[in-house]
Amino acid sequence: xxxxxxxxxxxxxxxxxxxxCFFLARVVCRFDFARRLLFAVSxxxxxxFLLELVLLAMFGAVRSRAVVGPGFYVAxxxxxxxxxxxxxxxxxxxxxGSIFALWYFAGVICTVFAFFLVLLQYGxxxxxxxxxxxxxxxx
Numbered sequence: 672x673x674x675x676x677x678x679x680x681x682x683x684x685x686x687x688x689x690x691x692c693f694f695l696a697r698v699v700c701r702f703d704f705a706r707r708l709l710f711a712v713s714x715x716x717x718x719x720f721l722l723e724l725v726l727l728a729m730f731g732a733v734r735s736r737a738v739v740g741p742g743f744y745v746a747x748x749x750x751x752x753x754x755x756x757x758x759x760x761x762x763x764x765x766x767x768g769s770i771f772a773l774w775y776f777a778g779v780i781c782t783v784f785a786f787f788l789v790l791l792q793y794g795x796x797x798x799x800x801x802x803x804x805x806x807x808x809x810x
Contacts (some may be wrong), residue, residue, distance in 0.1 A: 677787075678791070684781070684785035686778075688778040692759050692778040695763040695764060695775035709760045710764045716750070723746065723747060726738070732794070732799055733798055733799060733808055744809075745793075759777055759786050
């Protein structure tokens, strides 16, 4: 069943990323205050996500959860849901004229990033709670 979830996450992420990037390019970019605010908040969120990746690379999921506490998994799930829109904001909202600022290129990059997040979510959840949710160190 998990395999179907992973497989179907890619087309769903593609459609949602394209729709969100199109919305950013056509609507949000017109409002300078909203564009700046979303960009700044997204940079902070992606920086914190990078910190989580460093913790996972250095310690692994179980030890990171032991060091940080119960808030680790809460933050991990938060990043799972909000890191892709944050990346889209960082790619589409700056006015630098980069090729990644085009909403359709940003949508493809966000889809790949979303797939990475799905795989990361499965890895962290299984490490913390076990494959079936009953035989992990925190289940």
